[in-house]
Amino acid sequence: MEIIQFDFLGLHLQEPMAMVTNGLLSLFSFYAFFNLKNQRTKAHFFWSLFYLTFAISTFFGVWGHALFQYFGIVGKFPCWITGAIANGFAAMGMLHFAGYSQPKKYSFAIVWIKSLLLLIIALITKKFVFVAIDAILTYIIYTGVYGFMLFKRGALTVKWMVIGVLVLLPSAFVFLLKLNIHRWLNKDDLSHLFMLGAIICFYIAMRGWKLNTTKEVNV
Secondary structure (H helix, E strand, O other), X not given: OOOOEEEEOOEEEEOHHHHHHHHHHHHHHHHHHHXXXXXXXXXXXXXXXXXXXXXXXXXXXXXXXXXXXXXXXXXXXXXXXXXXXXXXXXXXXXXXXXXXXOOOHHHHXXXXXXXXXXXXXXXXXXXXXXXXXXXXXXXXXXXXXXXXXXXXXXOHHHHHHHHHHHHHHHHHXXXXXXXXXXXOEOHHHHHHHHHHHHHHHHHHHHHHHHHOOOOXXXX
């Protein structure tokens, strides 16, 4: 697939759609962070950190794509590193739904060891696929399977976490199978749009949890 290149203010840039879709992810994540950060439950605390680090990650992603001709793959490392941290915060958020989640202490260690190991492999090999695998495992296992378990236990708004994972699932196939449907909508762009739908669903879940943390509200 042809990579779109363009010049702006004397800079040689590329992938304008990746800049746009990463920018949308970053803007919504900052919005979600500022709307969740003042809630007092641990689930809100970790999910607000997820949105903050994911906002920073996707902001770095804008420039990692745009400035690739200057910095190469190393220019994407800040996005990968903060993205791995965001994955960890998402999993931690799922493990802290008060009254519904009873994780073992080692569960927290597993979350961070998984992300750290896959991040190290990604940085050594300079291949994003390992960061993607970390994200896929996090969302399927924690927001998907574990989220469904929490829903069955009575955490009704967590159904939106599961819906978000279902929205996100096609992006794994799009990215791993390199499905580029158009030069203005390649695998990265399309994956970002699926991710945007997913994090909106995650936000709806946390907004519902925000409404009443003593008696669950179905939204």
